[in-house]
Amino acid sequence: MLQLITDGLIVGSVIALGAIGVTLTYSLLRFANFAHGELLTWGAYLTLTFLGVFMTVSGGGVMQPIGPFSFGWQLLAGLLVAAILTALIALAVERLVFARLRRKGTAIVLVIASFGVALALRNLVMFTYGGIPEYYSREIQIAIRVLPRDVWGGIRITPDQLFVLGLTAVTVLCLHLFLTRTTMGKAMRATSENPDLARVTGIDVEAVIRLTWIIGAMLAAVAGAFAGLTVQVRPGLGLDLLLPLFAAAILGGIGSVYGAVLGGLIVGLGESLSVPLFGAEYRAATAFLLLIGILLLRPTGIFGERP
């Protein structure tokens, strides 16, 4: 039981990071961006690319793992570069597609356009990297026993999974501090609440929109890399996570960063706990069921405000 909860939290932390981007984009631009999953995929692949670059530069194409982890500094450096490049992709898409359509079209136009952007980005990944799954490291990780087997079945966890959990917590804490303590963070909250009032308060709403894309895309890149680290890197990575991302964002209350985090963890736990009940093949359906349940019982989500 505890093992299932632990696995659920690990999956949930990846979903949470991705869902933050979905909820930020929705709350500010008022449309569901179905291309967000592809930013996770691009983040994962760009990390792979720059992992290779840094491994080559640092000598012999070999990665020396840090401590008990399966990866070395090259992966972290690669992730940093990938996050920046993913943000640039998001900004390019915003400038070339969404900003133009926003001036003329309604939200539904943007939603449909996001499907087109998703297709384009996914196929570009296939074209660039091919369809064969890749791994950041082929090191075999030995799971650490955190709790003995006689305590509710015990917990075993790999160092990489612990790293993912820890870095997710740190990232969410940093985002919380940014949103509550900095002028730009407060400007983001104000703009998501009322863009026109933000404008007449002196806030450059276009700059806030750009920043939102940057933050959402960087978190997506981190989530994608974490998914790649704990499972594998493949072109369908983002597409497979898209529904859980939206389920998490809606469950938490669209527009709420903390809701997205909580929603992500709940969806992750739901997926994990459903395995012994229905079998692993129905795991992905759990997000669907949760989404339907949420929409029926509390359409505004946990932290969403009733209209």
Added chain:
Amino acid sequence: MTAALTCQDIVAGYEPGLSIVKGATISVATGEIFAIFGPNGAGKSTLVKAIAGLVPVTGGSVYLGETDITQLPAHRMVHQGLAFVPQTENIFANLTVVENLDLAAAIMKVDRKRRLPELEALFPDLARLRGLKAGRLSGGQRQMLACARALVSRPRVLILDEPSAGLSPKLVEVVFSRLREVRDSGVTIVLVEQNVKAALAIADRVAVLVDGRERLQAAAADLRDPVVLADIYFGHARQVSA
């Protein structure tokens, strides 16, 4: 007296080719309270939103003092000295009272330690409500906060869209007396109002807008006659000396 705000033949509307303001011209002198009246649908709110940069201006020009601000983005106008208080949703409901003011101060790079006490002296209720979520304020308190937020940047011109909307007569009196104090501190005020009687009591000059065009600009004192007031609301323009 020099003009603080001049609008020349303004054409504006939400959709291309569908103008709501169809060539309005107003001139607001420095240090005065200027009220804009007119029947429902006359384009009063659209005019002030267009001046504030929230509705596209497709014709004419807007000058703040000597500066042409017609095509400036709304946030840049604030930095030029133009503040706007919308009729509804004029505070950030999810931020606290003090966060509303702090945000405006930080964005406008105003020394909050000096400015916030000044504003709390002008609107004393806000001092005791500092930590409260703005969404929980009453109508009058919201209006005070909205005015205070707009005044953080020490604007030259403050535009208010129906500040009396939804307020009891007593609160209207309080809000309008505060506006008079704001004017006395050197801020030029433009207000759109349906409450003609209350607005005439504090306004120096008035414009009447009918079907997107100004029909009349006059001294407020000349419009305190109920017959003239009735004319305004039936849309008959009457020549009154400015």
